[in-house]
Amino acid sequence: SSSYELSQYIGGAELSEPELISHTDAVPMEVAPLKFCIPHVAVSFGPSGQLVWVSPALASEGEPAQVELHSLEVILCDTHEQQDMRDFPGPLAKEDLHKVDAINFALQMSEKCLKDEKLEDATSAALLWHLLILLCRQNGRIMGSDVAELLMRDSSSLGACGVSDDGDGETLIDLSETPTSEKETLNFADLLTGYPPTDKEAAKQNLQRYTKLLLSGRKKEALESAMQSGLWGHALFLASKMDSRSYNTVLSRFTGSLAPSDPLQTLFQLLSGRIPASWSSEKWGDWRPHLAVLLSNETGDPFIHHRSIITMGDTLASRDMLYASQICYLTAQCPFGWYTNRSERLVLLGSKQR
Incomplete structure (x- = not known):
């Protein structure tokens, strides 16, 4: 039969049961190394300004450990x-x-x-x-206005928002209370538009050009002429009656004409529902007017308002202005965290945080 023929090719050894491998030898268990190989000094702070010092000793061999109490006031007497x-x-x-x-x-x-x-x-x-x-x-x-008043208390001595006089930091806000004469005012550029000041005749010509374009029904060209001439009031009103795209364009051009150091640049971006991006500029100027304008003007979106102040603090921290960043974090009411977590912004040293 087929089973008989198959048995002729299979040896008896192959049909036998396989031998079980004996694991009589126990696998040695891994032992964790000692944290300290030899006795060491243990030091800790005790109550009432004491330093507790424990001498090294092997308790397993009956060596007694000596405990000493030292006064920190005596150790640090001349510091x-x-x-x-x-x-x-x-x-x-x-x-x-x-x-x-x-x-x-x-x-x-x-x-x-x-x-x-x-x-x-x-x-x-x-x-x-x-x-x-x-x-x-x-x-x-x-309140936010209380902190803003504190921030701007000494800013009047810095001129316009503490910006240098290189011409790149002109702003719409002059924090000094000293009135300027008319002659001095004529020497400055128009801070709203960035263009040199024009006399009454030039302003009249710009308005006439704008009016002629509107009389011809060329509203887009009139809008562009108003923006180039610095007639921002006419430009904003005309754009509001046209379409949302034109209105947003005028707003963007208007805010873009402001210097990065101008706190109004920060305020307008915040009111537009955006986190202000002017802080990334190297010509940012003094940080205090920017924080003051954020604290004094709350928006309808608390998250954007809170996130803007924290972002400002992060920017100051990246520029190694530690104390300025901590002021931002405190006014934003950031919670205190653990000092072992490097992502924490505020840490209260010596406290038990549970």
Whole structure:
């Protein structure tokens, strides 16, 4: 039969059951290495300004460990840090510290920042202390206009928004309260249009040209003539009666005529529902008027408003203006995070965050 023929080709060894492999030898388990190979000193901070020091010892061999308590005040007796700790009026508790003492300490720290020649961006550091003073005086309840007033308190001495006089930073806002004479005004360029000032005859000719184009029914050419001549009022009104595309074009041309350092550029972009992009310019100028105009003018979109202030803080942080960026984060009410997370914007050192 076929089964008999098949058995002739298959050996008996192949038909036998396979031998089971014995795993009698146990696999050695991996042992994690010790974190410290030899005894080491353990140091930690204790209560009441003490430093706890534990000597190295092998407890498994019966060696006793010696514990020593040292006073940080004695160790740091001749350092500036110890003097700062003596001057600090803490703890910051309502029942232990009067508000006036906290304000006086913040004023001293603000003056110290301005006198420190090694401190980068000392003006912003002093301004940060004044923001804390404002929060303390008003029991933590402040409005955006309050912070804006604080930001613009010293900006009048910087001229027009703290921009250099190279001609590229002209703005619509002059923060100085000193009136300028008519003769001096004629020497400046028209800050609204960017064109040189024209006399009454030239302005009359521009208006006549604009009117003739409208009388001929050439509205698009009249609109272009109005924008080139700086007749922005006529251009905006005419575009509003034409179509949305023409109106948006006039708005874009008008805002584009403003200098990047002008805080109105920031405001108009914010009111248009966009995060202001003027901060990416190297000719940004002083950051304080830009933050002031954001805080004083809330929009219907809280997310865009909040995100704009945070973006401004990120821009300042990228330019190594740490204290200025922290002012933005505080006014935007950014939450405090963990110092181990590098993406956190604000970290309160020494606190237990749960």
